[in-house]
Amino acid sequence: MCLGIPGQLVERLDDGLARVDVSGVRRVVSVAFTPEAQAGDWVLIHVGFALARIDEEEARATLDLLAEAIAAELADASEPSNRVLLGEEEERGAGVASLSRSPARPGGSERRPGA
Amino acid sequence: MSVPEVITLADGAGGKASRRLVEDLFLEELRNPLLEPLDDAAIVGANGTRIAVTTDSYVVRPLRFPGGDIGQLAVNGTINDLAVSGAVPLALTAGFVVEEGFPRDELRELVASMAAAARAAGIAVAAGDTKVVERGAADGLFVTTAGVGLLDLRAVLGLDRVRAGDRLLVSGGIAEHGVAIMLARGNLELELAVASDTAPLDGLTATLCSLGPELRWMRDPTRGGLATTLNELAAGTGLSVVFDEQAVPVREDVRAACELLGIDPLTVANEGKLVAVVSSQAADEALALLRAHPLGSAAALVGELREDSEPLVLARTPFGTRLVEMLVGDPLPRIC
Amino acid sequence: MRFVDEFRDGRAARALAAELRSLVEPGERVKLMEVCGGHTHAIYRHGLDALLPDEVELVHGPGCPVCVIPMGRVDDAISLAERPEVTFASFGDMLRVPGGRRRSLLEAKARGADVRTVYSPLDALALAQRESSRQVVFFGVGFETTAPATALTLRRARALAVSNFTVFCNHVLIGPALHAILDSPDTEIDGLVGPGHVSTVIGTRPYEFVCREYGRPVVVAGFEPTDILRAVALLLRQLREGRAEVENEYGRVVRREGNPEALGAMREVFDVRPDFEWRGLGPIPRSGLQIAEPFAAWDAERRFTVPGARIEDPKACRCGDVLRGRAKPYECRVFGTACTPERPLGTCMVSSEGACAAYYAYGRHRRSAA
Numbered sequence: 001m002c003l004g005i006p007g008q009l010v011e012r013l014d015d016g017l018a019r020v021d022v023s024g025v026r027r028v029v030s031v032a033f034t035p036e037a038q039a040g041d042w043v044l045i046h047v048g049f050a051l052a053r054i055d056e057e058e059a060r061a062t063l064d065l066l067a068e069a070i071a072a073e074l075a076d077a078s079e080p081s082n083r084v085l086l087g088e089e090e091e092r093g094a095g096v097a098s099l100s101r102s103p104a105r106p107g108g109s110e111r112r113p114g115a
Numbered sequence: 116m117s118v119p120e121v122i123t124l125a126d127g128a129g130g131k132a133s134r135r136l137v138e139d140l141f142l143e144e145l146r147n148p149l150l151e152p153l154d155d156a157a158i159v160g161a162n163g164t165r166i167a168v169t170t171d172s173y174v175v176r177p178l179r180f181p182g183g184d185i186g187q188l189a190v191n192g193t194i195n196d197l198a199v200s201g202a203v204p205l206a207l208t209a210g211f212v213v214e215e216g217f218p219r220d221e222l223r224e225l226v227a228s229m230a231a232a233a234r235a236a237g238i239a240v241a242a243g244d245t246k247v248v249e250r251g252a253a254d255g256l257f258v259t260t261a262g263v264g265l266l267d268l269r270a271v272l273g274l275d276r277v278r279a280g281d282r283l284l285v286s287g288g289i290a291e292h293g294v295a296i297m298l299a300r301g302n303l304e305l306e307l308a309v310a311s312d313t314a315p316l317d318g319l320t321a322t323l324c325s326l327g328p329e330l331r332w333m334r335d336p337t338r339g340g341l342a343t344t345l346n347e348l349a350a351g352t353g354l355s356v357v358f359d360e361q362a363v364p365v366r367e368d369v370r371a372a373c374e375l376l377g378i379d380p381l382t383v384a385n386e387g388k389l390v391a392v393v394s395s396q397a398a399d400e401a402l403a404l405l406r407a408h409p410l411g412s413a414a415a416l417v418g419e420l421r422e423d424s425e426p427l428v429l430a431r432t433p434f435g436t437r438l439v440e441m442l443v444g445d446p447l448p449r450i451c
Numbered sequence: 452m453r454f455v456d457e458f459r460d461g462r463a464a465r466a467l468a469a470e471l472r473s474l475v476e477p478g479e480r481v482k483l484m485e486v487c488g489g490h491t492h493a494i495y496r497h498g499l500d501a502l503l504p505d506e507v508e509l510v511h512g513p514g515c516p517v518c519v520i521p522m523g524r525v526d527d528a529i530s531l532a533e534r535p536e537v538t539f540a541s542f543g544d545m546l547r548v549p550g551g552r553r554r555s556l557l558e559a560k561a562r563g564a565d566v567r568t569v570y571s572p573l574d575a576l577a578l579a580q581r582e583s584s585r586q587v588v589f590f591g592v593g594f595e596t597t598a599p600a601t602a603l604t605l606r607r608a609r610a611l612a613v614s615n616f617t618v619f620c621n622h623v624l625i626g627p628a629l630h631a632i633l634d635s636p637d638t639e640i641d642g643l644v645g646p647g648h649v650s651t652v653i654g655t656r657p658y659e660f661v662c663r664e665y666g667r668p669v670v671v672a673g674f675e676p677t678d679i680l681r682a683v684a685l686l687l688r689q690l691r692e693g694r695a696e697v698e699n700e701y702g703r704v705v706r707r708e709g710n711p712e713a714l715g716a717m718r719e720v721f722d723v724r725p726d727f728e729w730r731g732l733g734p735i736p737r738s739g740l741q742i743a744e745p746f747a748a749w750d751a752e753r754r755f756t757v758p759g760a761r762i763e764d765p766k767a768c769r770c771g772d773v774l775r776g777r778a779k780p781y782e783c784r785v786f787g788t789a790c791t792p793e794r795p796l797g798t799c800m801v802s803s804e805g806a807c808a809a810y811y812a813y814g815r816h817r818r819s820a821a
Contacts, residue, residue, distance in 0.1 A: 002451055002487050002490070002514075002596070002646070002647075002648050002674060002804075003449060003450050003451060003648075004647075004648045004674075004704075005374055005375050005452075005455070006452070006454035006455060022371045022372075022374070022375055023367050023370070023371035023452050023453075024367060024368030025305055025306070025307045025368050025375060026306035026307070027304060027305050027306060027375070028304065028306075029571075030573060030603060032712060032716070033599060033710050033713045033716075034712075042453070044648070045375070046450070046596055046597065046600070046648060047542075047570065047572065047593075048571025048573050048574065048600065049571070049573075049599070049603070051599075051648070051651045051652065051704075051710065052651040052704040052705070052706075052710060053704075054454055054703050055702065055703050055704070056703075058702040058703040059454060059457075062458075062681075062700075062703060063458075066458075066460060066463035066467075066677055066681075067463075069466040069467060070460075070462050070463055070466045072466070073465070073466035073469050121558075121561060122561070123557060123558055124557065124560065124561055125557065132793065302540075302569050302570070302578070303568075303569075303570045304570065304571070304574055305570075370452070374452065375570075377543075379496075430498075432461075432496075433460070433461025433464065434465075434498050434499050434676050435497070435499065435500070435501035435502060436498050436501070437495060437496060437498040438812050443547075444547065444557070447543030447546055447547070448543040448568055449542065450542045450543075450544060450570075450593065450597065451515060451517050451542075451593075451802065451804060
């Protein structure tokens, strides 16, 4: 069961509920399963429930691996580094990509008209 | 293949089932040269002039929603069917089927709204009809319209005018009307300031008509969304429609609402947007014309038509391409 | 959208695709099962199948809790919805699923039943509170991702003493389904892409039996394109190295021990049914949930009588073989003819995540591009 969307907790409410924001859409959800989540935290939302807190460190680590895979592919097209994918600890550290870096997307910014 | 013995909501949703109903039942029975193109308006010739004629029914629930109501929808929707056929709207008629017990002042407000929309568009509701039916038989109010327009002589439009290499434009952000309606129906509890984009497009289409024969075809993607309109384009031309998914304008919060509900914005209804096919030489000019107009400020060039072994609608993603199918029934929120 | 767009990076996906090519031998045949319908959907939605090497075949597994509801249970749902006093609240996914005689909730609605789409079971409960003269029945479907939500809603219904709310419980468990698929002697699957969101609840430990007992690797994956491609890479790497372990690709939301509050809610509110029938797979022991005694007053099956008929899958239907990776959709006699997305005969065609539904749309494209 699958449709889980990341959202940011905006405010805790009474009764085990909280308001979350997903790119400008807000919804009241239950935080019964993420009781420690605070305003500002990111959570995974499924059928009106926050099922898990999103671990930003882990997310960053995964994105770093992806960045390294891109770099490896560019550096040597015939021998991409397989170790990059396995997240071996010693590989991380150098050239840590920032989570707020916005990856360049085809199509650019003109497809996002203002609200 | 068997079909259900009763008409279901899927038959009215604007997608595959609707198409089948129109072709297998209505066209089958009514067949005549004027109807066969199954365009938004029929073109009737009379004494050397060419008149566009269209009809539409409005059964929207709820009757009022953020950004509009059934009255505005009826006026703008009818104007738009004329406009995308390359016609200058002349007059509308409106028939009302009212359910017994409907509050009189609510009816007045909706008709006043209709009048305001017509005035704003510079057009008159010239004739009408009213019927009252028993409680339960009409879900409040149904409105049926007819529209008449005079063909803009600069425009030479039709699916048969479309060529491989022609380019595809969308006039602005999609999915706003359908999402506004879904939220207004009340059970999804999303807090989102989205309003229906209902608007008369005749000003926009008139600027495109200045392109003359370089403008090939236009349509307003209503029920069934852009996906349905593009599939009609592919099927009607025998060409494949290939577009950049990320080039299609969608407001960020509307996209987020669709993600939350598991709905594809390409299948969601619009009421104030148009799709246009132009020659590749005229593509940049067409985009500039749209963007110069208040209703087209977010317009984008999104794709092209090409020869293929089978006419398909294909979306380029950052990863590959995917097939875009016509909707089966209404878009339903999903959890899976 | 944050935590979404970054994982949909095209360059990363292409880099991963190159990795995948380096991890297979030409002519090798590797069959990986993506358990979860959401993965199937993501693959087709983003066109990821084009990035996989020809040597890798993805088999769509039983993780579509909508598809696997037996026709008899859909008929039971329809019978509840048709009661004049009932407002039947359901996720949108279930509305088009046909029961026996190809009727669905959507058709029941067309015939006058009060069927409403809801996003959350909590909304169904709120509906019951607002419309106190109606009997609101919520159609509880889903794996362990969704069952805790229903559990919490039932707790809340009891705490607030909402008497006009019941749940028609059809929640199912992923573990027993995996056992059933893997137990079958001619199942041809080399590794599993594990369901990412089920795992936020159950953790990654429940998949360890797949490695121990069946010797196949499992990688629990997220749903964005780079998640899926990375998971395939990790599986191929394990196969090359002769390993069979559970790896977690989706570390940003999945932890090994899962979510204790969610598991606790499920244990409190549900019992495991001795048997539950899965469309396409037949009865699987201890694979379905029913409402436990302390919450009996909110159990639709105890408040109302349902027909409870057991309807055979159509004879021509080969969904069971497709789900086990033994047959391709187009090898089924009725694929595309008597069984289409608009008029599905079997579970694999029923929802857009079903193997046959996905292939029906995708297959035309592939054949045209060839």
